[in-house]
Amino acid sequence: NAGVTQTPKFQVLKTGQSxxxxxxxxxxxxxxxWYRQDPGMGLRLIxxxxxxxxxxxxxxxxxxxxxxxxxxxxxxxLESAAPSQTSVYFCASRPDHGKEKLFFGSGTQLSVL
Amino acid sequence: xxxxxxxxxxxxxxxxxxxxMNCSYKTSINNLQWYRQNSGRGLVHLILIRSNExxxxxxxxxxxxxxxxxxxxxxxxxxxxxxxxxYFCAPMNSGYSTLTFGKGTMLLVSP
Numbered sequence: 001n002a003g004v005t006q007t008p009k010f011q012v013l014k015t016g017q018s019x020x021x022x023x024x025x026x027x028x029x030x031x032x033x034w035y036r037q038d039p040g041m042g043l044r045l046i047x048x049x050x051x052x053x054x055x056x057x058x059x060x061x062x063x064x065x066x067x068x069x070x071x072x073x074x075x076x077x078l079e080s081a082a083p084s085q086t087s088v089y090f091c092a093s094r095p096d097h098g099k100e101k102l103f104f105g106s107g108t109q110l111s112v113l
Numbered sequence: 114x115x116x117x118x119x120x121x122x123x124x125x126x127x128x129x130x131x132x133x134m135n136c137s138y139k140t141s142i143n144n145l146q147w148y149r150q151n152s153g154r155g156l157v158h159l160i161l162i163r164s165n166e167x168x169x170x171x172x173x174x175x176x177x178x179x180x181x182x183x184x185x186x187x188x189x190x191x192x193x194x195x196x197x198x199x200y201f202c203a204p205m206n207s208g209y210s211t212l213t214f215g216k217g218t219m220l221l222v223s224p
Contacts, residue, residue, distance in 0.1 A: 004155070033211070042116070042201070043156070043214040058211065090155050100144055100205060102212055104155030 002026050004105035006091050012111045013081045021076040021108050023091030031094040032074035033102070034058075034066065036087040043090065049074055081112040115139055116213040117185075117202035125221045132189040134218040136202030137182075143207040145178060145185050150199045150217070159187075159200075192222045 007022045023032065030051045035043040035058075045058030049068040063085060065077045074093075078085055091105040117136045126132055136145065144163045148156040162169045162178045162185065169176045175188040185204075189196055199217040 035214075040216060042216040045211055045213065048211055059213070092155075100146060100161055101158045102148075102156070104157070106155050107153070 004091055004093055004103050006089075006105035006108050008108060009106070010109050012113065013078075014113055015082060017081050017112075018077070018079050019081065020078075021089055021091075021110075022073070023075065023105060024073045025091075025093040025103070026072065027093060027095070027103065028071070029093035029095050029103070030071070031096060032068065033092040033094075034064075034074070034076045035090045035092065036060065036085075037090060037107075038087050046076065046089075081110075083112050086110060086112045115142075115204055115206055117145070117204045117215045119200065119202055119215050119218045121218060122216065123219045123221070125223065126192055128192060128194055128222055128224050130192055130222075132192050132196070132220055132222070134187050134200055134220070136185045136187070136204075136215075138185075138202075138204040139183065140206060141180070142204045144205050145176075146203045146205065146212070147174075147176060147185075147187050148201045148203065148214070150201065152198070156201065156214075189220075192220075194222050194224050196220060197222045 004025045033048040034046040047066040049055045052071045089108045092102045120135045146161045147159045150156045173190045178185045201214045201217040203212040
């Protein structure tokens with residue numbers, strides 16, 4: 001049972017480049033989340049999806065777009081990367097929106113030069 | 114959703130000692146969760162305590178909740194070097210379904 005899988009694990013971009021961070025879960029969870037973690041800032045919610053076909057903004061959505069491709073996959077896209085988006089990105093899932101426990105992936109470390 | 118605030122920000126102890134970290138929050142909750150993050154890894158759920166519970170145990174972990182003070186504490190007994198990690202609390206409001214995490218407590222357990 002792989003749980004929550006994120007790809008890639010590391011990525012370096014130049015300012016203005018675009019990329020998509022991939023997340024997939026094999027636990028049949030309905031809800032999925034994208035967080036970013038910066039030193040001294042804790043984790044901040046970027047976007048979430050309560051169910052397939054729905055997405056909602058979190059605390060820091062500017063500069064990002066998301067797609068809930070199907071129940072398993074939730075991708076995060078940076079259309080024009082900025083140095084301020086240098087961070088570690090975590091995907092998480094939960095069985096149902098409103099159920100408590102989150103399961104996290106191992107993260108993607110992104111550097112924007 | 115509301116954010117918990119962990120205290121202290123950093124804690125350094127010797128193996129075998131107990132580690133206590135605290136969490137404060139602002140508004141009423143449905144439950145409060147504690148997570149651990151090892152360096153370079155994702156968060157892992159440790160324990161959940163509901164608003165009608167005062168204390169909960171899981172192995173070497175003991176969590177208390179005082180809703181009148183809007184605070185919780187996580188006690189790790191007989192700490193091991195492998196307990197070195199950051200610990201986060203996440204209060205969950207009734208009706209809210211996203212979790213917000215604070216800056217965490219960084220625990221260092223030295224052999």
